[in-house]
Amino acid sequence: MTSKTVQPQENGDDGKIPIVDFSNWKPNSTPEERMKVAKDIVSACQSVGFAYITNHAISPERLAEAFAWSKKLFDLTPEQKLQAPHPDGSSVHRGYSWPGLEKVSQAMSDKDDPELAEKLREITDCKESYDMGSEEDNYQPNVWISENTLPGFRSFMVEFYWECFGVASDIFRAISLGIGLEDEDHLLKLHSGHNNQLRLLHYPSLPAAALENEEFARMPAHTDWSSITMLFQDDCGGLEVENIKRPGEFMPATPIKNAIVMNVGDLLQRWSNDNLRSTSHRVTMPPLTDRLYGPNRIVRERYSIPYFVAPDQPSVIECLPTCTSETNPPKYPPISQGEYNRMRAMMHYQSKSAY
Numbered sequence: 001m002t003s004k005t006v007q008p009q010e011n012g013d014d015g016k017i018p019i020v021d022f023s024n025w026k027p028n029s030t031p032e033e034r035m036k037v038a039k040d041i042v043s044a045c046q047s048v049g050f051a052y053i054t055n056h057a058i059s060p061e062r063l064a065e066a067f068a069w070s071k072k073l074f075d076l077t078p079e080q081k082l083q084a085p086h087p088d089g090s091s092v093h094r095g096y097s098w099p100g101l102e103k104v105s106q107a108m109s110d111k112d113d114p115e116l117a118e119k120l121r122e123i124t125d126c127k128e129s130y131d132m133g134s135e136e137d138n139y140q141p142n143v144w145i146s147e148n149t150l151p152g153f154r155s156f157m158v159e160f161y162w163e164c165f166g167v168a169s170d171i172f173r174a175i176s177l178g179i180g181l182e183d184e185d186h187l188l189k190l191h192s193g194h195n196n197q198l199r200l201l202h203y204p205s206l207p208a209a210a211l212e213n214e215e216f217a218r219m220p221a222h223t224d225w226s227s228i229t230m231l232f233q234d235d236c237g238g239l240e241v242e243n244i245k246r247p248g249e250f251m252p253a254t255p256i257k258n259a260i261v262m263n264v265g266d267l268l269q270r271w272s273n274d275n276l277r278s279t280s281h282r283v284t285m286p287p288l289t290d291r292l293y294g295p296n297r298i299v300r301e302r303y304s305i306p307y308f309v310a311p312d313q314p315s316v317i318e319c320l321p322t323c324t325s326e327t328n329p330p331k332y333p334p335i336s337q338g339e340y341n342r343m344r345a346m347m348h349y350q351s352k353s354a355y
Contacts (some may be wrong), residue, residue: 018044023055042178049279095143180322208297219283226265236302237286
């Protein structure tokens with residue numbers, strides 16, 4: 001590997017991704033209790049860009065059900081999964097993406113660059129995914145597996161999508177309060193929930209040597225394009241977060257059962273004038289493989305469910321009033337969510353004409 005993994009003792013004040021307990025973020029909580037939660041999450045966003053969120057509103061039973069549906073989906077035959085193929089090109093993120101279709105990278109462009117896109121794909125991402133959004137999003141309409149093939153899948157995922165947004169709404173309110181905005185709904189007013197993305201991810205098992213020799217990748221280092229990301233992960237491990245203080249070093253985001261791994265996305269970093277950090281992260285070898293030896297080592301499969309929360313497309317991302325001053329002017333020009341999304345998406349998917 002070209003970058004180094006370290007044990008979780010470099011990021012944050014205590015050397016770990018902070019754990020933020022949301023049990024006191026309730027309508028009947030005192031202002032002091034709510035402010036404690038707000039300050040804790042903003043501190044995590046400033047020092048690491050990541051936080052574990054515990055005691056959130058999605059029950060363990062509901063999460064187990066979501067992962068069970070994910071496994072049912074990815075256990076389908078290739079022909080069944082291709083009943084809902086990802087649309088051609090990079091403008092829409094919906095439906096099923098087979099291994100090798102998507103290439104995650106940090107590359108950004110405002111025009112097609114087939115040469116760069118081809119170069120990025122010299123190492124294939126070994127994963128498959130299924131993306132969904134709001135049923136009211138006409139720009140990115142959902143592409144569903146047939147109800148006859150997977151009965152009940154669509155109705156569950158539509159409900160789960162909005163349950164996730166309920167938690168995201170509380171996170172936005174806490175962040176707004178924590179960075180000193182007078183209205184705790186300031187950020188939420190720009191996020192209707194209709195421009196979000198719910199993704200089911202499956203990383204198949206593969207030989208450990210294929211990852212070590214960089215014949216394949218699981219998910220290369222990148223930042224997220226969203227405002228925030230909420231991630232539910234299984235117990236496999238493999239998610240790693242870059243050390244802000246030592247670029248190029250990564251530490252494990254060790255799974256905590258039923259916790260959300262929340263991270264700041266690029267747009268919230270721009271909004272906050274770099275006060276909140278959009279930190280690079282990747283998925284690579286899970287820790288279990290460190291204890292396996294020999295030429296036939298196999299990296300176990302991994303499931304995760306990220307929920308990307310983005311502002312509505314016309315929203316303009318410009319510096320928040322509490323994040324700028326005469327001595328700290330805005331670092332970024334205003335940009336619409338749609339334009340930023342287009343530049344980041346350009347390199348992730350090639351159109352069929354590129355092959």
